[in-house]
Amino acid sequence: MRPPLTLDTLRLGEKAEISGISTQDQSLHRKLLTMGITPGRHIEVECKAPLGDPITVRTQASSPLAPKMNVSHGLSLRLTEAQAVRITPRRTAAC
Amino acid sequence: MDSQTVADASSTRRSLESSSFIPRIALAGTPNSGKTTLFNILTGLRYKVANYPGVTVERREAELDIPGFGKAQLVDLPGIYTLFGHSIDEIIAARYLFGEPDSKLKGGISRPPDLIVAVVDASNLERGLYLATQLIDLGTPFLLAVNMIDVGERRGITVRAELLSRELGVPVVLLVAQKKTGISQFQQVLPQLLASKANGGEGRAKFSWCPSAEFRDIAHEIGVLQRKQQLGNSDGRPLGTASGGLIATIGVGLLSGDITPADATVGVRVEEARKELQSKGIDASQFEAEHRYRMIESVVRRAVAFTSEQIRDRTEAIDKILTNKFSGSIIFILIMWLIFQSVFTVASYPMELLDTLMTGFSRVVSGFLPAGRIRSLLVDGVIAGVGSVLIFIPQIAILYFSIGLLEDSGYLSRAAFLMDKIMRRFGLQGRSFIPLLSSFACAIPGIMSTRVIPSFSDRLATILVAPLMSCSARLPVYTLLIAAFVPNRYLFGFFSLQGLVLLSMYLLGIIGAACMAWLFKKTLLKGLPSYFVMEMPPYHLPSPIYALRNVWDRIVLFVKDAGTVILACSIVLWFLASHPLTEQGEQPPLRESYAGTLGKAIEPIITPLGYDWRIGVGILASFAAREVFVSSLATVYNLEAEDGESESLIAALRSTGQDNGSPTARYTVATALSLMVFYCFACQCMSTLAVCRRETGSWKWPALMFGYMTVLAYVLALVTYKGATSFLAL
Numbered sequence: 001m002r003p004p005l006t007l008d009t010l011r012l013g014e015k016a017e018i019s020g021i022s023t024q025d026q027s028l029h030r031k032l033l034t035m036g037i038t039p040g041r042h043i044e045v046e047c048k049a050p051l052g053d054p055i056t057v058r059t060q061a062s063s064p065l066a067p068k069m070n071v072s073h074g075l076s077l078r079l080t081e082a083q084a085v086r087i088t089p090r091r092t093a094a095c
Numbered sequence: 096m097d098s099q100t101v102a103d104a105s106s107t108r109r110s111l112e113s114s115s116f117i118p119r120i121a122l123a124g125t126p127n128s129g130k131t132t133l134f135n136i137l138t139g140l141r142y143k144v145a146n147y148p149g150v151t152v153e154r155r156e157a158e159l160d161i162p163g164f165g166k167a168q169l170v171d172l173p174g175i176y177t178l179f180g181h182s183i184d185e186i187i188a189a190r191y192l193f194g195e196p197d198s199k200l201k202g203g204i205s206r207p208p209d210l211i212v213a214v215v216d217a218s219n220l221e222r223g224l225y226l227a228t229q230l231i232d233l234g235t236p237f238l239l240a241v242n243m244i245d246v247g248e249r250r251g252i253t254v255r256a257e258l259l260s261r262e263l264g265v266p267v268v269l270l271v272a273q274k275k276t277g278i279s280q281f282q283q284v285l286p287q288l289l290a291s292k293a294n295g296g297e298g299r300a301k302f303s304w305c306p307s308a309e310f311r312d313i314a315h316e317i318g319v320l321q322r323k324q325q326l327g328n329s330d331g332r333p334l335g336t337a338s339g340g341l342i343a344t345i346g347v348g349l350l351s352g353d354i355t356p357a358d359a360t361v362g363v364r365v366e367e368a369r370k371e372l373q374s375k376g377i378d379a380s381q382f383e384a385e386h387r388y389r390m391i392e393s394v395v396r397r398a399v400a401f402t403s404e405q406i407r408d409r410t411e412a413i414d415k416i417l418t419n420k421f422s423g424s425i426i427f428i429l430i431m432w433l434i435f436q437s438v439f440t441v442a443s444y445p446m447e448l449l450d451t452l453m454t455g456f457s458r459v460v461s462g463f464l465p466a467g468r469i470r471s472l473l474v475d476g477v478i479a480g481v482g483s484v485l486i487f488i489p490q491i492a493i494l495y496f497s498i499g500l501l502e503d504s505g506y507l508s509r510a511a512f513l514m515d516k517i518m519r520r521f522g523l524q525g526r527s528f529i530p531l532l533s534s535f536a537c538a539i540p541g542i543m544s545t546r547v548i549p550s551f552s553d554r555l556a557t558i559l560v561a562p563l564m565s566c567s568a569r570l571p572v573y574t575l576l577i578a579a580f581v582p583n584r585y586l587f588g589f590f591s592l593q594g595l596v597l598l599s600m601y602l603l604g605i606i607g608a609a610c611m612a613w614l615f616k617k618t619l620l621k622g623l624p625s626y627f628v629m630e631m632p633p634y635h636l637p638s639p640i641y642a643l644r645n646v647w648d649r650i651v652l653f654v655k656d657a658g659t660v661i662l663a664c665s666i667v668l669w670f671l672a673s674h675p676l677t678e679q680g681e682q683p684p685l686r687e688s689y690a691g692t693l694g695k696a697i698e699p700i701i702t703p704l705g706y707d708w709r710i711g712v713g714i715l716a717s718f719a720a721r722e723v724f725v726s727s728l729a730t731v732y733n734l735e736a737e738d739g740e741s742e743s744l745i746a747a748l749r750s751t752g753q754d755n756g757s758p759t760a761r762y763t764v765a766t767a768l769s770l771m772v773f774y775c776f777a778c779q780c781m782s783t784l785a786v787c788r789r790e791t792g793s794w795k796w797p798a799l800m801f802g803y804m805t806v807l808a809y810v811l812a813l814v815t816y817k818g819a820t821s822f823l824a825l
Binding site for chain 1: 176177179180181218219220221222225250251252351352353380381384385388389392395396399411414418419420423424508512513515516517519525626627628629630631632633
């Protein structure tokens with residue numbers, strides 16, 4: 001079994017589904033959940049800082065039938081924080 | 096509302112008016128949702144701002160006169176994202192909303208508010224609704240205000256108020272607070288809601304997001320236990336007027352690990368419950384967040400319309416320019432330079448004006464009073480002291496205004512985003528940049544602006560090292576010593592030696608700050624939570640009025656808290672410098688005052704650094720303000736105070752002989768370098784300490800600041816002096 005993929009490995013423009021959060025840092029855990037990084041939702045990397053860290057992501061509703069609903073601000077986080085988010089990648093092509 | 100309910104409401108209102116019940120309305124919402132703008136519109140200028148006891152979180156409240164109802168109290172809670180957060184703002188807000196156990200109050204607990212108004216940003220609906228639905232669960236009468244619908248429309252989002260209201264089961268109004276759109280409708284709904292509370296309307300626990308009845312029941316049970324343990328009640332029923340929803344919400348927070356159990360009994364039960372739920376496939380730590388967001392998704396799908404082509408406003412386009420490697424960095428440097436120049440240069444005009452005013456005022460007062468101790472106390476103590484507080488206001492105002500504009504426009508997050516990686520190498524973070532930059536002008540506004548840093552440990556690290564950024568008050572000291580002792584030579588033809596020494600002092604401060612921040616993070620501040628996760632709101636044209644409001648609040652609080660400490664210290668210093676009186680009852684010369692005596696007393700300690708009692712007096716006097724060093728030295732040499740830059744003081748310094756009368760120069764280049772290093776690192780500004788205490792809420796941090804800087808200053812000045820005399824034969 002491959003080790004689970006994490007958000008810091010997602011490339012610019014790629015989409016993925018969030019499978020869970022693993023971190024020892026309780027505050028980080030709470031913060032990520034509060035901001036909408038919850039299992040089942042989709043996430044996309046929008047932008048990276050000049051040194052590659054931090055990154056900006058956008059979270060979205062999970063249902064593939066929903067139109068692209070952009071009802072959240074972008075979220076920026078450090079790569080170390082993105083490492084706490086487990087994902088399963090999806091194709092970038094429209095689905 | 097049907098006519099029956101309206102009739103009930105008015106009769107209840109009539110009976111209420113006679114019992115003078117003043118309901119409390121809590122205004123809650125996410126940061127940057129326009130909540131503050133709404134508060135300002137509703138209250139005008141009539142609000143009070145103060146701190147919650149024991150912490151540095153601010154509380155704004157005002158009494159409102161609601162047409163159709165009567166008096167109510169409006170409380171503006173700090174911006175929060177959740178009731179289960181770990182930041183001090185979120186903990187304070189949650190305590191207010193849950194009601195806090197307090198043995199001195201009736202029922203043993205403070206009353207939760209009577210009405211909650213939640214403000215959410217239409218362009219950030221999901222996160223806003225995350226908080227709003229948590230608040231709805233509490234069962235208190237509730238009103239949802241969807242603000243910034245204009246921004247939402249620009250992003251292709253149209254909120255259907257009636258549908259949203261039906262989905263959530265609460266009244267909804269749409270607003271553009273900044274343009275006062277929808278305010279009248281908002282004010283019409285308020286009386287009905289306040290009256291319904293008076294009817295004793297405590298909602299059943301809604302919890303519509305929760306797919307598991309078992310989870311809800313366990314949460315309720317644990318909430319009851321927590322309250323029981325907090326209130327010391329033994330008959331098992333929760334005291335106070337907490338509704339089922341509030342109790343269950345507390346239980347959810349306990350299960351997810353975000354609320355601390357009141358004691359071991361609760362703690363044990365929570366652990367058991369978690370295991371029980373785990374065996375049924377429920378992960379309590381994320382159950383609520385996951386399912387609440389699922390519910391929000393379906394609510395949004397039903398109550399919000401989207402245009403078929405996703406209209407992207409200019410935010411993404413602007414971000415391409417502002418956050419990329421090339422143009423992003425250049426624009427960033429330009430904006431930072433602009434802010435720095437404003438705080439450094441533009442502020443100097445009002446500062447000079449204030450200075451002139453204070454001097455004029457002292458002259459007037461001196462004219463009225465006969466010479467003597469009272470006049471001296473008033474003029475040199477009180478007026479000088481007050482002046483030294485007021486002098487900071489222009490810089491604070493300009494810095495806060497600039498930050499207010501940056502924050503409102505959305506650029507502040509981008510600035511932090513760009514700087515974070517670099518700052519992190521030194522134990523700081525992206526948002527520390529602007530406070531530290533401002534500290535090159537003056538650490539007072541710099542430290543106050545660390546409010547933009549949400550994580551306490553990062554904020555503390557920034558505050559502790561901010562004074563190491565060589566502030567403008569050190570410049571007269573550097574300038575004097577360099578002019579007197581550093582030869583006016585040029586390296587390689589065009590590098591001025593004097594200029595290089597000056598630059599080195601600034602660099603020394605920066606390196607010192609980087610090292611100390613890194614050290615603090617590794618030792619003292621280790622383990623305290625510090626995350627960067629941060630929203631990037633859409634850009635919009637900043638409102639200068641919003642920024643000005645912010646400035647006013649800050650200045651009021653600065654004067655109230657830090658101002659009193661600074662004034663007290665000024666008076667103490669005045670006393671030391673002007674007593675004991677001579678036999679004729681006049682002010683003694685400086686060398687014979689208490690201050691001078693102290694200078695002589697510390698002479699043995701400072702001799703290894705190359706100083707004598709004269710410099711000792713200067714150093715002690717610098718506690719009022721660093722630049723006082725120059726004028727106090729002039730006084731020691733019996734020169735006029737304005738001769739600080741003149742040839743006479745420089746000549747006097749160079750020609751000071753040894754104590755034993757020999758004409759060999761007492762002060763050398765080594766002395767000057769050592770003294771400059773001392774000034775670079777020493778904590779000599781009592782105003783800084785006062786502001787540090789205000790921003791951290793305790794005296795232990797200013798004490799640490801004073802301690803580490805004094806040690807650093809002494810050791811490094813010693814090393815500099817010994818090194819310069821031994822190795823460089825200076």
